[in-house]
Amino acid sequence: MASRISTALLLLVPCSGAAEVTYHQDIAPIVYQNCTSCHREGESAPFSLSNYEEVSRKAKTIARVMDGRYMPPWHASIDHLPFRDMRRLSDEEIARFASWIEAGKPEGDPATAPSLPDFPKGWQLGEPDLVVTMASAYEVPADGPDIYRNFVLPLDLPEDKWVKAVELRPSARSVLHHSLFFLDDSGTARSLDGKDGKPGFSGMGFRKSGSLGGYVPGVTAQKLPGDLARPLPKGSDIVLATHFHPSGKVENEQTTIGLYFADAPPSRQLQEVQVPPGFGRGAGIDIPAGESNYVIEDTFTLPVDYEAISVGGHAHYICETMKMTATLPDGEEKVLLEITDWDMDWQDTYYFTEPVILPAGTVIKSVISYDNSANNPDNPHTPPQRIKWGRESTDEMGSLTLVGVPVEADDFTRLSRATKVERAKILSNLGRELINSRVASRLPQIMKSLDKNRDGNLDASELPERMRGALLLKLDTDGDKSLNPSELQALKDWLENLQAGENV
Amino acid sequence: MTLIRLILSLVFLVPSLSSAEEKEKASVWIFVAVDCPIANGYAPEMIRLQDDFESRGVAFTLIYPEPALSESAISSHLKDYALDLDYHHDRDHSYVKKSGVTTTPEVAVFDANDQLVYRGKIDNRYTEFGDRRNTATETYLRDVLSDLLAGNPVEFRETEAIGCFIEALAGN
Structure with missing residues (x-):
């Protein structure tokens, strides 16, 4: 035993004496694991990082983007449930890269180099169907x-x-x-x-x-x-x-x-749970110019046991943070996704390492924040302008989406209906607003006053800005960004039906 | 190109040119790399700058500071991005040292007396890696050139360039 320890010590001493960080021994493993799958010939990243020359040529830039955690791109917090294929460097790896540059980027002994992983060329999953x-x-x-x-x-x-x-x-x-x-x-x-x-x-x-x-x-x-x-x-x-x-x-x-x-239909059907639904359309997103911390929240209670496979978020430029939390019936809280530096450029889907079981009665809560101040360099408007929900990238959206399946295949309909009720709620909000302003009975007059160019259609620019997006979503069935007389008739019918329903 | 133009103008226009007009009022070095996406994204702005300022007496030179770059890589880069500018391959980093730049894209502006009056970014489209405005709200380089051309006194100004760092020469 004693001799074994001394041998081990002897082996260690030359190692720590030659504490020099070299490319082949210390840097290549970081790069090949985290960078090269995209930074190689024929892939999406701007330059190749697959050997000493290439990494050395860009070393200072690599160190900088690692340090700011711009690269590798990974925006989900690592403090919660683990995700598959996490592209997240440890602090030690980032420090190791910096010390390699400080040492003058020594190449080291090619014999100690790991071999470049066998990245597939062409289709990553083989020949498609x-x-x-x-x-x-x-x-x-x-x-x-x-x-x-x-x-x-x-x-x-x-x-x-x-x-x-x-x-x-x-x-x-x-x-x-x-x-x-x-x-x-x-x-x-x-x-x-x-x-x-x-x-x-x-x-x-x-x-x-x-x-x-x-x-x-x-x-x-x-x-x-x-x-x-x-x-x-x-x-x-x-x-x-x-x-x-x-x-x-x-x-x-x-x-x-x-x-x-797939060769056969799945035994269980996937059902997305989006909170708030409709990419936040019903959440009343209306962010005053200059507001630096505008927050929306929404919850959804799972009616059935649910198995979540992945989670992702969607928002536009001025979103800053988003968080989806599940509170289980027994009070346990699980953070499903937290992003503290939302970047519209990297709208990833994060796959849980293990499916997350959420029992019926679990409350899923989303909290999303926005910075509409001039200090936010991502703000698309200079100076800042009021920003509301909308489809253009300079409008905002906000939602988090779980993808998964009901634990029991038979529960699909119940779950699906529950998510549809959420969507219906948004439309009924729009409907209620239109009913309250007695749009249906005044439609001909409203039509006349809005139709500025008197062509019988209400073009997007003629619609009240506040409701433009929602009205087009509900009524513009031919997608020409204009409401023709038959689409306006559909509005009347819809409101009359809604009103009849409400009066009952 | 500038040289050809100069010769042509000397041949055809000598009588109409005053000596003051022959002398450049400012020269701009634009440091670039063939594979830096931020630098490449500025190629259309470089062309606009040339269109707007070259005829008013500003000389633009693209500087490639990467020593190992091949001449063919440079010429295909110029062709791919439709850049019709003079260029210099700064193998020994003498231009890097004289201007003190660290990054591509980064510009250095010298006045008529060869004094460095500006070093930094072209404009504020980038504030950080990945933070890109659709349009710039500050046009640093244009402002300096306009001041120089207007004859306004220009004190040395500096901004922090965002892009790909220029690697030190081996052995430095």
């Missing part, structure tokens, strides 16, 4: 504000499918920032496509009939666990809601996606 590409490329200008654009991928599937995963391959990686995959079963998106002479369309003028997740750089495509899969009903089109950053030169994006199907 269905590959779909945008019919034509969209030109992203060299300069100017960020662009949000929707692209329709007509599928014309003859039968319902179940989707395990969707993988996206951009053609212009430097400009495509993220893309969300929505479904449209109404054909509306298809009819909007290309109307302004360019591929796709702007704004959210279609009703989403489902979602297949999304793509954010840095996230490894994953198949849903177990037999879980997302429904893709026949007749649905996929709409890619894409966010572009201009890169300094003109780029052409023609996205390809690969779909991976």
